[in-house]
Amino acid sequence: MFFKKRIEPAEETSRHQTAPSSPSPLDLLRGRIREAHLPHLVMEAVTGELEKLEKTEPAVAEYSVGFNYIELVLSLPWNVSSQCTFDLERAQRVLDTRHYGLAQVKQRILEFLAAKTLCSKARQSILIVDDEEIARANMEHVLKKEGYACHCASHGAEALEIMAREDIDLIITDLKMERMDGIELLQHVNRTSPEIPVIMVTGFATVSSAVDALKKGAAHYLGKPVNLDELRKTVKEVLEKKLFVQMGKGPILCFTGPPGTGKTSVGKAIAEALQRQFIRISLAGLRDEAELRGHRRTYVGALPGRVITELKRAGVNNPVLMLDEIDKIGQDFRGDPASVLLEVLDPEQNTHFTDHYLELPFDLSRVMFIATANDVSTLPRPLLDRMECIEFSGYTEKEKLHIAQQFILPRQLKLAGLSKFSVAFTSEALSRVINDYTRESGLRNLERQISDICRKIAMMCLKSTSGQEEPGQVDAATVSRLLGPRKFYREAAEAVPQVGVATGMVWAETGGEIISVETARMPGSGTLLLTGSLGEVLRESAQTVLSFLRSKSEAFGIAADFYQHSDLHVHFPSGAIPKDGPSAGVTIFAALLSLLTGRPARRDVAMTGEMTLTGRILPVNGIREKVLAAKRAGVRVVLLPLANREEVEALEGDVVAGVRVLLVANAAELLEPLFAPPGSEEEKTPASGVGMFQTVSLDLAPQRNPVDPENPDRG
Numbered sequence: 001m002f003f004k005k006r007i008e009p010a011e012e013t014s015r016h017q018t019a020p021s022s023p024s025p026l027d028l029l030r031g032r033i034r035e036a037h038l039p040h041l042v043m044e045a046v047t048g049e050l051e052k053l054e055k056t057e058p059a060v061a062e063y064s065v066g067f068n069y070i071e072l073v074l075s076l077p078w079n080v081s082s083q084c085t086f087d088l089e090r091a092q093r094v095l096d097t098r099h100y101g102l103a104q105v106k107q108r109i110l111e112f113l114a115a116k117t118l119c120s121k122a123r124q125s126i127l128i129v130d131d132e133e134i135a136r137a138n139m140e141h142v143l144k145k146e147g148y149a150c151h152c153a154s155h156g157a158e159a160l161e162i163m164a165r166e167d168i169d170l171i172i173t174d175l176k177m178e179r180m181d182g183i184e185l186l187q188h189v190n191r192t193s194p195e196i197p198v199i200m201v202t203g204f205a206t207v208s209s210a211v212d213a214l215k216k217g218a219a220h221y222l223g224k225p226v227n228l229d230e231l232r233k234t235v236k237e238v239l240e241k242k243l244f245v246q247m248g249k250g251p252i253l254c255f256t257g258p259p260g261t262g263k264t265s266v267g268k269a270i271a272e273a274l275q276r277q278f279i280r281i282s283l284a285g286l287r288d289e290a291e292l293r294g295h296r297r298t299y300v301g302a303l304p305g306r307v308i309t310e311l312k313r314a315g316v317n318n319p320v321l322m323l324d325e326i327d328k329i330g331q332d333f334r335g336d337p338a339s340v341l342l343e344v345l346d347p348e349q350n351t352h353f354t355d356h357y358l359e360l361p362f363d364l365s366r367v368m369f370i371a372t373a374n375d376v377s378t379l380p381r382p383l384l385d386r387m388e389c390i391e392f393s394g395y396t397e398k399e400k401l402h403i404a405q406q407f408i409l410p411r412q413l414k415l416a417g418l419s420k421f422s423v424a425f426t427s428e429a430l431s432r433v434i435n436d437y438t439r440e441s442g443l444r445n446l447e448r449q450i451s452d453i454c455r456k457i458a459m460m461c462l463k464s465t466s467g468q469e470e471p472g473q474v475d476a477a478t479v480s481r482l483l484g485p486r487k488f489y490r491e492a493a494e495a496v497p498q499v500g501v502a503t504g505m506v507w508a509e510t511g512g513e514i515i516s517v518e519t520a521r522m523p524g525s526g527t528l529l530l531t532g533s534l535g536e537v538l539r540e541s542a543q544t545v546l547s548f549l550r551s552k553s554e555a556f557g558i559a560a561d562f563y564q565h566s567d568l569h570v571h572f573p574s575g576a577i578p579k580d581g582p583s584a585g586v587t588i589f590a591a592l593l594s595l596l597t598g599r600p601a602r603r604d605v606a607m608t609g610e611m612t613l614t615g616r617i618l619p620v621n622g623i624r625e626k627v628l629a630a631k632r633a634g635v636r637v638v639l640l641p642l643a644n645r646e647e648v649e650a651l652e653g654d655v656v657a658g659v660r661v662l663l664v665a666n667a668a669e670l671l672e673p674l675f676a677p678p679g680s681e682e683e684k685t686p687a688s689g690v691g692m693f694q695t696v697s698l699d700l701a702p703q704r705n706p707v708d709p710e711n712p713d714r715g
């Protein structure tokens, strides 16, 4: 029996090499290198690598490593940029058509782009330095026709005088001149104004000195006599690059906010508005520095990092690159990826970003970086300093309704193959999905639930006998039937007042949340027990509140020795979630006061604020998110620190509609709304929904504890 001999890849390569008719892979590679218009340094590196390959046996592992390396270098967009525009009107149009609301976010983005648009529109000025008058005049004529402002000098010294009084963007200089030649001028410019690029013009006889000029920092060189088309193209390229570097010098945008609030999709819209490619690198869980910067080629199976890989995939060097979830980045023994990000995002360093695999500097200055994060408080300070944060906050019910109608429904109907059917959701149906089946700041779950309904309707269409039955209108009852029992309740609105329990508002990276603080008193010796995965700051808050209550026990109508024979327990349910921060101080106070005075606290009154040892209430963050969370839970009265007044007044009417917002400055002011019968606050606050307590004098004498229907033994 004869077996056909298997041709090994190495053998195959050598057969290719010897066949006279077809060029060898190395010949093909050489041809590609020649045509690739690589930057000087890169050209030197790949040529050196190719020479090594020519001396290496194809069967040796190093051969394929070197071969793959050259292929990667050739596939990178060293000089390929997409034509992009900084057109503010277009940007506004795209942002408005893709996203509802987000007025402040859009405004900040447009302001950011406005500065870049102005930069790109400014008339650029070029300094032409040549001792031949005719050469100067020719270049000036061509460049003026291109719209540039031109200045001329006949030698380096005169050029320096012009530079001292004019704002110059680019210098085109002859090499050989009397008084001060091109190289001297270049060295002077590099020293004093390194941001001004210099194009060297040289006769054919001095190509080696032109190469020398490139090594000394010239941006480009042109042979004499100057080809005018080449001059136009080179000037355009060099100035464009300078413009990108200049525009990249500003801070990097960082979109922060709860999940599903549109951070990623606004990033995509920016790329579309600027007509740039959009690429995204998710940084969640990234712990190894090499994932971003690659492994050195000496490692078996080494690969370039994510930044270089994504740029290769994009095929252009000026995309919008989104660094998603920058706050979820990790750090361990494999290095600190945040330090790589520091380099990537620093305009001073990122012109020479060096991937370990590539070992060549790649210029990232044309890339527009946008980072996203849910919570920037965990980011390293130096990284945060490089970014300009734009906050995306949660949506109100009305906004969610609009977005569902205008964007989510059409998208989901199309995905479910229902766009040709006349399926219409009533507003009540969408409100039911929003209130009974989702509890979030963003829109992720809402989209999931709507997609679930659409799939069920698609199934019904297929099951109907004709297959063409019109599903018609989807109302609130249909939603309940299709999605089953409701998943969320308006727990604050439905809970009855209870002794020792108060409702608080906290801020988490998923947006605002409602918590209930529970307290209990039992015989003991004055120990304060705290449970519920609490951080150090929260523990200290509880301690502070207790000391305040002890110091003012008489004013609050609490027995002075209440502490001596009792232990107090403060519990934050949802123990699996770590909690910290000072803003729960007032809620702990309210729960403990209710417990110690035996008065049931209203559960539909939610509060937030840091409490000091003297009972003052200090301002806190995340006011909008907290108010929205309170509304989602059915809270009727919201108590906020008076010091947050400006933020409260800036809230849109839609955010405060349906709740009474009261501003409080100290502990005493909490009492009336907390213990008042439901509905009584309405006469005391202005119709706008925001009220302020000036002075409250209350009779704080302990009352007989009314029977708590949920907990009759308590108090």
Ligand SMILES: Nc1ncnc2c1ncn2[C@@H]1O[C@H](COP(=O)(O)OP(=O)(O)OP(=O)(O)O)[C@@H](O)[C@H]1O
Pocket: 098, 099, 100, 101, 102, 257, 258, 259, 260, 261, 262, 263, 264, 265, 266, 372, 373, 374, 403, 407, 443, 444, 447
């Ligand atoms: N204002 C808006 N108008 C229209 N659609 C929106 C708006 N905000 C969000 N969406 C839609 O909601 C969905 C979720 O948005 P996106 O993925 O951008 O959220 P994200 O903030 O990036 O979330 P994460 O933090 O989880 O990455 C997308 O389909 C997006 O188009």
